[in-house]
Amino acid sequence: MSPSSALRHLIWLAGLSFWLASVAFAADPFARATLATKGTIYAGQQVEVDIDVFVPNYFLSPPQFPLFDIPGTVVTMPDDRGMNLNETVNGEDFSGIRKTYVITPQAAGDYTLPKIEIPFGYAAVPGQTSQGQVTVPSLTFSVAAVPGASGGAPGVTAGELTITQAFDRELKGLQTGDALVRTVTIRAAGVAPMMIPVPSFNAPDGVQIYPHDPVLTEERTPRGEITAGLRKDTATYVFTRQGTFSLPAIALQWFNPASGKTETAEADGAEITVAAAPAATDRALAPPAAPPAEEPVDRLWWAGLAAAVLAFALLTQLAANLFGRLERSLEAALMRRAQSEATAFRHVLDACRAHDPARLETALDAWSRKTGNLPLSRWLDGFADTQTRTAFASYRQSRYATAPIDREEPDLAHLYSGLKASRQRWLEAVSGDSNAPAGELPELNPVLDLSPRANL
Template structure:
């Protein structure tokens, strides 16, 4: 009989070891992917996708940092993340992707630094587990631009165009007039801040004054970066008559797709300046000065007193109006930033059925009142039905695409959250100290921006 028990015990041990291996393997992880294909040249924008995965679902999103990579410029143009779902060895993982844009300034090898990415996830459903992964190692090999000094290029882009315009006809100027020249550089695949400053040169006898540039980045309707634009303005002042040639403005750029160096140019401008016209009145003899009228000082004193009294009255009215406006603004701000207003947004989010709107409202309320993490507040003041409904809502935020069209039912949370809030107010009240925040804010600006926007 004992011999028959041994196979059963061995099978149970093997099953336990396999389950333990699955649990141990279900740990958060990250990966980095080079989204830019082909050869990478100096000055070219390189996109790197960084994905963070956690088992089950996230309870607080990963905080992707902007890191320092010597010899490059690192940006994150799009603050929005892309939600991912994967199944690995039978374990369901939720993921979030952010895209970094790296611009290497010279040829060489670059490696992503091992920075930390913190987040919170549901290792056990309903409980928050603090997770942290390292930025995956990814090596970028950057090639020197053909013909560029030390592998550096002035501009590396898919396309560069230069246009110019003038504020008047180039043949209608007279001595002493000013001519405004506007030069616009537009690029595909290159940020506006990377466009070099054009050189405005003036011919002899002409003064040129350069104004501050205007930079802008172009994006699609979905926020995808397309390119940049730089607009520069200069004013040329012609003191003497004559014919002048304003030099061209050129920009050499390298196209990584074709591997060729191109040239964009704003052409030279020919300007004709005539003599300043002579006024006919300047040829006539000067007219005698008019007789001065007697100075009526009494009238001027009375007018001055009246103006001073009116100015004092206007100043007093402006001061009182300013104080009333400041008092009214302070009352409105207090009301907008109050706890009842924050909880009313939570109730509106439940009635709307919009899971994202409700999540933003309940997160702002919990930060406003210091009830962070919110799960601890629910464990203390909410009933089991409310906690179960809230856990179901959190799971719905990270469900797969097949369930994305289902609209969550948030109405069961209304009454439950109101009862939990009543218990919380009965215990702490308006005069009691709000419990301190037990965890650092994941996004300190979120709450403030929400209340200001309301």
């Protein structure tokens, strides 16, 4: 071979190596962190951060997004559902899943996401499960102090805040000893219910006030997205004397990041006039009536009646105790049955029979978490035959393939029998009993035999 020909082959091999390296690099899973909240961020304001995880081809087990901590903040993940994504990077098709975290900083300053590692399973090679893990890139955001707030205290920072109130009766015609119930509802857009401050119920002299436990809820769109936090507080006023009383207004200051101003929401006060309760009507005194003539008392009859009543009461109490024990035992047995491994696997088989891929995904995830078989692909590698693993890979490809041409109709009927046989082999392995029956799962009808028994 001539030197020029050898040089051309060397250059060609080097170029091929660089091309293969670039393709392998482009096909690696990756993660992305994006600050979804735009503009100036103020203390007490909810900050949305989107975490995206991308893999080539499709997922075979969903990524496990952790709930992390950032000092000086409250971190929540309000929606457990993920958003499916598709993206092309350097000519490679990627499937992605997004989770949105809500971070509420309590003071001004700079905040940085901690190190977040997210494991998952994906099809690096179609039909084969590969375990992967990505580290979320670092993300820092700055939080400004609320103008006019001392020490950068957050107060209430919301997109909108309103206060409404209602009374359980007319404010006229009250008398001493009467009670008046006042219910105040605070709606804060973009604020978690637990972050809404407690309203102050004050009462003047002569009025006793009894606050009730608050009710915290969330306002959601028809798609389940959280739009606002709701806090409902109730207090009962009892008027102990007559007079005119002023129930104070309930006001709450909040900062509007859109306008950059501090605003006030208020529920009006009320003027209450309470009259004296009418005195009891005096009855004219009359000479006492003559006592009625006493009739002879049959003591034996009354004694028998008292004994019969006592016996009936004892029997009723005994029957109630026995029935209560039976009911509690039955409820406990049904609860154990409903939370058992067998019930979780029955949901998997029901989803296969119904040919419902989405329902099967939820049932498989619940069963694998309950039994500790995570990831599920490892369990299949240990107990499933080749046909079952192939059917499962076809099912996952039909769920997560990026291109429509890659999607095939999954064979859930074959997956039904394969998963059932795999579970039987797994039960025999973990129990050491090779003679375990391989029939259908037990029926979920309650039984009266409530003696303890081992879970499947």
